[in-house]
Amino acid sequence: MQGKYNPEKIELKWQKYWSEKNLHKADTETSKEKFYCLEMFPYPSGKIHMGHVRNYAIGDVIARYKKMRGFNVLHPMGWDAFGLPAENAAIKNNVHPAKWTYENIHHMKKQLNRMGLSYDWDREVTTCSPEYYKWNQWFFLRLLQKGLAYKRASYVNWCPECATVLANEQVIDDKCWRCDSVVSQKELEQWFFKITQYAEALLKGCDELIGWPERVVLMQKNWIGKSRGVEVDFYVEGSNEKLRIFTTRPDTLFGVTFMCLAPMHPLAEKFDINPDNLETIKSKYGDIEVKEGFFTGQYAVNPLNNERIPIYIANFVLMEYGTGAIMSVPAHDQRDFEFAKKYNLPIKVVIVPKDSAAVRQCGSAEERIISPGASELISAFEDDGVLINSGKFSGLECNEAKDKIIEHIEEFGIGNEKINYKLRDWGISRQRYWGTPIPVVYCEKCGIVPVPEKDLPVILPEDVKFSGTGGSPLLESDVFLNVKCFKCGGGARRETDTMDTFVDSSWYFVAYCFENEQQREKANNFFDFNSSLIEHHPSLSYWMPVDQYIGGIEHAVLHLLYSRFFTRVLNELGISKTSEPFLNLLTQGMVCKETLRCPQHDWLFPEEVKDSFCIHCGCAVTKGRVEKMSKSKKNVIDPDVLIQRYGADTMRLFVLFAAPPERDLEWSDKGVEGAYRFLNKLWTIVYKYIAAVRQCDSATETSELPNYHTVILLRKTHQTIKKVTNDIEKEYHFNTAIAALMELSNEMSSFEAKTDEDKAVLLLAIKKTLQMIAPFAPHIAEELWESIGEKNSVFEHDWPEWDENLARDEEIELVVQVNGKLRAKILIPAGLSDDEVKQKAQNDPKISEIIGDKKIKKIVVVKGRLVNIVI
């Protein structure tokens, strides 16, 4: 097919070819080494956006490249199909969430295929299908059995108007995002997964994540938030009660001047305090702006020095962390310091900087201990130092003091060393319809009764209405709601909460390991309900873990942490051999574009601007910041439009070329045209020489070629293979790999093939270029590959190899520096000895002139690069 480059025509042709030949299917039985390449599956919101395009283009390059390198590649795709938008669409458009979701999936699947992505669709998963979510339920039951799923009361965001729980993200300025009612905190019974039991394992596992970006690992570590400290009992004066606190600074125990309880602390109930005061503080609980508290009238006794310490109740003390009570050391904690100043509480210095002058200076602090307001401190001293005023521990350095004091505390039975984590259990209950029903029933006699495995899946009922008010639609389905107890056969009510959609995505990578949903059901052991013998399934142990995972940084904590948690549980259940799901992680940057703003009309589409004035009001339009593409900011580019105009190959190429994968990418319409030009150029090169090239029998790889330019092209070809291979292999630097291919193309387009040998070398260069461009722009590669007379798909050929000898330059450009400054460049043959190089450098007329009769102190030679003469 000659003529003009017509992307649409060839792209559809090759997409059909791939699908008919089943080219993207993962082998089930093979001796080949496996490579599991996975991109985060999308939420079927309606249509794909540029973020998807980037994510999936990156994944596709890796999958196709690995296939060409001879791996058995698993490259699946599916749908994160449960979730709120479907329910909102149901309310708004009176369409069932399932219909809305499946229509979106249908459309988006077409879009993905139009991009030419190499998915094995036989392994597609859709999380809203009962075949999929019954496994959510199965996992839930296993977790319940192991005590890893439990129900307890907790505080949640509650919208009284919608009668539902809201996620933190859905509360905007303390109001419901949907109805604008003021959101309150409500105590509600919720299901939890006990992820905290795995805090230490997940933290330790972080060290295994060597293929992850450091910052993601760090974010995981911070999220888990381990800290070592000690729990200490303070006596409550005049009662048998003990007040237990947690601190990471036992070295400051002698500096405690007051204590604070969380307003929900059980002791608060026992104290004789004004209930109004308590209510006020409770209402300010969680308010970051103010730190408030009040004196309970009660005193505690410091177990180390028997000092009498007032007990306060304060809004900033969290019930969820530590023991819900703190000791306050205003001299060495800034927040305590501010609180002490506000309520005029004593400040006692117990740690001073290590250097002696400061010790002496602060020595005078001895006199003003516990004298409120006397302290000259303007802020807390939080650094490490030396202890003073601390009984037998005075004079010790902080770290040593910590150990000694912990020892002392344990010896006298006042408390114990304690490790705390910030990680909380994972609340999975959602009062929504479009999610996995939690498989339990409530029986008046038997209480919580799990649905037996053989009765799974608990299917979402169809007879529901979506009004948008009055809570979960499941509450209105009698068929769903009223069941017989699985234990006693009596009347029971089904759980109407559904699971957080993060449950669905915590194990979907496991589901892909099985060939299709039918087979998944019958061909495995662990999914077999009747089998008490749970074994590692061969498919699973073959494919897991995922070799390369690719997705947005926004999932750095939640999804990735949940998946790690699930994989550990699966491992303990004997299902998965691996304890970490993702070997290598690539977090791609956002796709951004310039925004346009009009003072009157806010964000504008580019079409709404003419000569930098708003077409509606004539106001001068200012260029906003470059921001992540979003509908609301009117700076989105629709992939469909782009494909229509330039084709999928151009879109893919641009997105891969404009920035390295992990960095943010700034959209440039002109840049897209550049990518399109490059593909056209490639097309022209091939067709310009195709007639001549066809006459050659085969490409020869001999290096004994007479023509200088031919040698250069051959060398460039081998250098490019080396460069592109290394760029892909090393850090997935696709932008520089593509740049190298552009360089080679530039070389080819200025090359004139006269002799047969010239033609042979050119054909070789063309072939290798097509093979190397194939993972990036697969359609044009296939088309041109066919055009030069190759049989079979380009993807069925091995990735090109380079010859180190042919890639080596015969001559090198030697840089000559004098005193570190560039003074000359000379061409010398490669492989000279250091002495010869030194000689040549000094013999250069310019250099010898500069040196003149000055004395040479030293000559530094960097092989193959430069000479530096120091005079």
Place this chain on the structure above:
RNA sequence: GCCGGAGUGGCGGAAUUGGUAGACGCAAGGGACUUAAAAUCCCUCGCAGCUUGCUGUGUGCGAGUUCGAGUCUCGCCUCCGGCACCA
């Protein structure tokens, strides 16, 4: 506040282990082809100076190490991201 990351031409971005700063692309300017335009091709392109070839200078700022620093060390500045009452 704490923890990360990043600052390189008009722009996106390149630069092995410390070794020619600015690959590749975009934009811009000039030229060729054309009746004309588009497309394509060729040339120029960090800044400053003049003798147009060179000299000086240049990777956020200031020091330092080194024969040599975009890269390493120390001290600042700015931007971005994450966490944030975590005791």
